[in-house]
Amino acid sequence: MATEKEEKKVYVNKKGLRLDGRKIDETRPIKITAGVLKNAKGSCYLEWGQNKVLVSVQGPREALPKHTANPLKALLKFTYRMAAFSVPDRKNPKPGRRDIEISKVCGEALEKSVFLEKYPNSQIEVWAQILDSNAGSRAAALTAASVALADAGIPMKDLVTSVAVGRADGKIIVDLNKDEEDAPDAVDMPIALMSNSKEIVLLQMDGLFSKKEFDEAFEVAVKSIEGIKKLQIKALKEKYESKEFEQASKLSEKALPKQPSNLLEKDLPKQKVDQKTGQKKEEKKAEVQ
């Protein structure tokens, strides 16, 4: 693939800009829409750069098979699945070991944020389907899943918000894309927080990191997560205020999300838009960069 004389890539140029023009602490554009699936109790569609993920929440309902039921709390079953066409090579539809591990750690990352003890002997099923990907799909899936859980009206302590940070060419950067993940010295570190309490609910890392680099990366991640969380809240607020929602409230018997007031206190981000990928602005979608 690589010819020996290939020019060395400049991952962060003299102006501090990355291959795709982003600053080192700038995420790719993120758009979040809550409540997009009619047959799901809760749902969320999220675009994060090229990543596109659709999440459904089904339940709470009876835990099956019965012997798996926990009399003290609901099971949270998380499934991360990539569409066959969501990667450069076709993904075999049968889940692999990576899919199974990601499903496990993302499910565990969400558990503490949900009042599972409200639903003994039940299960809540979260399905995250990746439709297009370019590094960072698990952070996208987890961030969307937390919105879908809130959309399902399930009582929660806090939202879970995720991002990946890492290193390319010696620089700590946020939200690596595929090119950056392929840097010779690349490090990739997905994190998820319940940001109110700064609790870490997901933390993984691949690569060679010094303690100092980890500290720096962690700080960048925390800052970035604050911005992303505002988009999650905005998406939920938009859903709650939308006309469709109001109509649905009147007409449907379906359990509807109550306004999660503690989540919606803060205002929306007012940030400068600075992005390369041509992204349509839609009134009802939240964006960040």
Added chain:
Amino acid sequence: MATEKEEKKVYVNKKGLRLDGRKIDETRPIKITAGVLKNAKGSCYLEWGQNKVLVSVQGPREALPKHTANPLKALLKFTYRMAAFSVPDRKNPKPGRRDIEISKVCGEALEKSVFLEKYPNSQIEVWAQILDSNAGSRAAALTAASVALADAGIPMKDLVTSVAVGRADGKIIVDLNKDEEDAPDAVDMPIALMSNSKEIVLLQMDGLFSKKEFDEAFEVAVKSIEGIKKLQIKALKEKYESKEFEQASKLSEKALPKQPSNLLEKDLPKQKVDQKTGQKKEEKKAEVQ
């Protein structure tokens, strides 16, 4: 496989005869024997040209796993399976997608013909094992399965009878063999009827058919099915009248087929035998061409 200068095959010659000497509306020789398996509630062995199929019916018995049981009627579980040596290349014993689809549509084709509501919470298992094949094995399996169900003494509204019709080299022909199925313009259309009421219980088609061709093919199929149904009835009648049956009636506790009177009213076909493949005539087997 095909050399460019290969002579064009003549699928129907000037005398109106096909590659194997059949007329366009002539099926391959069919022999049906009911009640051939001692450990099955009902069974049928059917030869249809090179196709050879053996069908067993087990049950009605308790539907398993229990949560699949229907309190209003029995489940009819149909399994179509090809022996590994029944095709030119060895068939992998693991059922493929084709096997699963054929099992589904054949099972559905039989449901209406059986009084399933007589057996709530039960299942009736039909297993059709193809032992040799040469195009048309699903029609053979379905035709044999209906005889096996009758042989099992299960009350039925009518027999289900199946045949494939289609096109080769522009001509509508009945019961295509493999050579004909490989014609460049081949169309294959398996049909199954409950012929008393002319109800279509199976209809599939592959290829490019005009509406006119479909009409013509359908008419040929209906006519052909009438002949095949007589063979089904003859086989059941022979079983009922056979010495073995009488003896078995006395000795065995096994539930035996009651004479399905409505099926056996008509007399047997008295047709001219006109066939190329050297076929032994056995008194107790029904034949058609």
Added chain:
Amino acid sequence: MATEKEEKKVYVNKKGLRLDGRKIDETRPIKITAGVLKNAKGSCYLEWGQNKVLVSVQGPREALPKHTANPLKALLKFTYRMAAFSVPDRKNPKPGRRDIEISKVCGEALEKSVFLEKYPNSQIEVWAQILDSNAGSRAAALTAASVALADAGIPMKDLVTSVAVGRADGKIIVDLNKDEEDAPDAVDMPIALMSNSKEIVLLQMDGLFSKKEFDEAFEVAVKSIEGIKKLQIKALKEKYESKEFEQASKLSEKALPKQPSNLLEKDLPKQKVDQKTGQKKEEKKAEVQ
């Protein structure tokens, strides 16, 4: 693999010694230790030449799934599994047909030796993990499993003891190694006995044996099994008399093996040690050659 001019191997030389220096009726060195696994009800570690096997016994406990339970006796579930690195080529972790067959015949070989009727609706699970191998691993697994069952305190009629006998280059020999199993005329015959009653509980054979050769081989096997059984008993006796055992008896609630008095009547083998492979003598381990 074989060049045509390859020298013919001499499987038994003029002095009556085999490729590895053993006599024709001499097994490879065998070491047995009972009670090596803390989380198992019973266990055994056995080295037999290069073969190394670790066996656990779990249960008796409720038979699962429930519909498999036998109201008259416990099920004995035997699993023979080779570690991926225990063979010259890597073994695929998924059990193959050989693994399944060996598990079946070894489980059946143990059933009669255990008072299964003491534990209705229960199951006893025996797991034999092969860690290194060089021909004869099923005899090693079975011999170790019987010790592990005794170590689990499960009442038994007798121990089951196994060895393989066979032929290489026309000579009947005991306990073939891989080189000998690869002889052009090789025959391999694993046997297991309950030696008190000379009952054969396992007997398999591959190759071309005359009746006379079988008789000769059987006699060699019976003699060899007597020696191996003494090592099984010695291992159990050492476990029973060990300090760790005494302490454990006082401290642990775990059901402990009662002294199986009928098994321990005989003294330990006092045999001449004559072996090529450098084998450490450890006070607490039994050896034979």
Added chain:
Amino acid sequence: MQKDMLLDFKAEKVVTALKEGKRLDARKVDEYRELKIEKDIYQNAEGSAKVTLGNTEVIAGVKFLLGTPYPDMPNEGTISTGMELIPLASPYFESGPPSTASIEISRVIDRGIRESKAVDFEKLCVKQGEFVFIGFIDMYAINHDGNLFDAGSIAALAALTEAKVPKVEDEKIVKGEYSGKLKLKRKPLLSTFSKIGNTMILDSTLLEETAAQARFSVATTEDNFVSAFQKGLSGSIKKDDVDNAIDVAFKTAKEIRKKL
């Protein structure tokens, strides 16, 4: 698969209304729901589409891989078609290997495309007898409100019409480069009917499907061929039903084809 028990109850209303020739959503018996087709929506797919048919939504994507041809067709590539019924679309769809229902849908859509010779398999040959393209059409049910057959068929065709064929160098696919667009010889589309009582209705909702005794699908092409039939479920249909279905199918597919 579990089932929504309420559906059976509501299904009776469908039957009652149809006796008076009425559908609960006021459509005519041969009327499609509103159809929306979005194309080329995913970058990693060689072609992609999202179809919204009333409340039913299906996504399709195309990938081309290199493979070896069948020995008896050394100069032909092939396609492979599959639809997954995932829990996004319905609380009654389960995780796990493909269900019988998903295999039937997949194979019927596949036959409609394959047997109409929509794709010229010889154009998918890279090097005779050695390398050919295998086109994978993967579909996902996103919201299930009935008629996944037709929604899938439209999505598959829409994704194919946009699909780019990868460039091949040194017997390997060059990532992100393409030799051109896949050319389709025909545009086969499925039209699926439910038989409820004695009425055949086009494009059923989930509720209507619950009330149906039989299902019948017809694939038609723009040059007036039918290229696939599939009768499903335990009920029966009559020759008249088929004739009527074919007529409606030609008309309907013609309209849909304009939106591709």
Added chain:
Amino acid sequence: MQKDMLLDFKAEKVVTALKEGKRLDARKVDEYRELKIEKDIYQNAEGSAKVTLGNTEVIAGVKFLLGTPYPDMPNEGTISTGMELIPLASPYFESGPPSTASIEISRVIDRGIRESKAVDFEKLCVKQGEFVFIGFIDMYAINHDGNLFDAGSIAALAALTEAKVPKVEDEKIVKGEYSGKLKLKRKPLLSTFSKIGNTMILDSTLLEETAAQARFSVATTEDNFVSAFQKGLSGSIKKDDVDNAIDVAFKTAKEIRKKL
């Protein structure tokens, strides 16, 4: 697998009768049931046979495929043997992956053939180190009234004796053309016994098998070798039982071999 509970009850009669040396069907303890062998019955199989042994029926077919040899045996083909226990044969056989019982039968029949060197694997070599034939012997239990081991063994051997070896051109099998018949060097046959009480009986019916504590199979060849043993079930046998079984097996197989 479920079981016919009535069988256990009837099995007691088997035990009682045998105490007086009698079998319920009046056979001697070393007597086979009536055996019928039909050969060459399926066209798509390279060789085929149907064996009827009393009420037990087994079908076998042989197919040859091209494969690559094992690296350490570059000039040898191989065989693969399998029996499926399908619901045709018994209401207690289930659909699904091969059961433990079917794997044991398959492997015992395979060993009898393989270890007797019945098939000359070097004759199955097409091109050293590159192409060899793999002979697949697939068997199906059609009616199960005991002793599927022997019925399968006879069916497998009968199918092999008739098997034609495909013609190969350009490293591919030419469909429907053959280079000749497979030559067998030996004709190994299995003889299977049940131990009930202290008696070993040959060729058990299903009812007799239900009463058995142990099963013992011996494969013998025409040149006076035993080529496989297999003891099964939870009971035990004695050396005398084995000696007796070997004697009977030689005699029985000799008679059967005449019918092949």
Added chain:
Amino acid sequence: MQKDMLLDFKAEKVVTALKEGKRLDARKVDEYRELKIEKDIYQNAEGSAKVTLGNTEVIAGVKFLLGTPYPDMPNEGTISTGMELIPLASPYFESGPPSTASIEISRVIDRGIRESKAVDFEKLCVKQGEFVFIGFIDMYAINHDGNLFDAGSIAALAALTEAKVPKVEDEKIVKGEYSGKLKLKRKPLLSTFSKIGNTMILDSTLLEETAAQARFSVATTEDNFVSAFQKGLSGSIKKDDVDNAIDVAFKTAKEIRKKL
């Protein structure tokens, strides 16, 4: 997987003791149990090791096979790491395909080795673009008393440090001959912590794991890098916990590395 119900009950004692800073076995919170490493114990393995960590025991073995490289890394071999949780180690481990738990352990150990670039994958290239070595590291839990992550990590590394690379002739591995020992560029080791209440404890016993809300693993190298993190279970940890864990991990791994 079933569970020992008594464990939950006993686990409360762990929590109570830790509130006073005490562990039931009197260890300090950052203290490892006694560690024993035996190496090169199996002949068929290219490298092997048994690790005893308190009462926890894990066995690891390495095999090298020849394979073809990934198209985009024509001159690199690879490794594949797996741990099986078998019933030897616990009455609550079951037979069957790898559990989610075993997949997580396997992948975390794999990443620690792979991402630290411990193994020079280019050294595993036999013939560019055609043949490379795939190193299989297979681990078996033999006794489970907590912290299978670290015991496995140590066993895998110990087996790798001893592993011999097979000799290759004519594109085949020569059985029993070796071209030399595998050289490791780094020696990454995992250190795993349990969070119970507000305390992070190193190297938990099974009882301590039962009481834990969260698990955190850090892989460290001798040249002061962390090469993998993995947070597990439904609880959360704080940045301080991570900082503390990294410090302890460097110290602990340094001591363990001396014993390799």
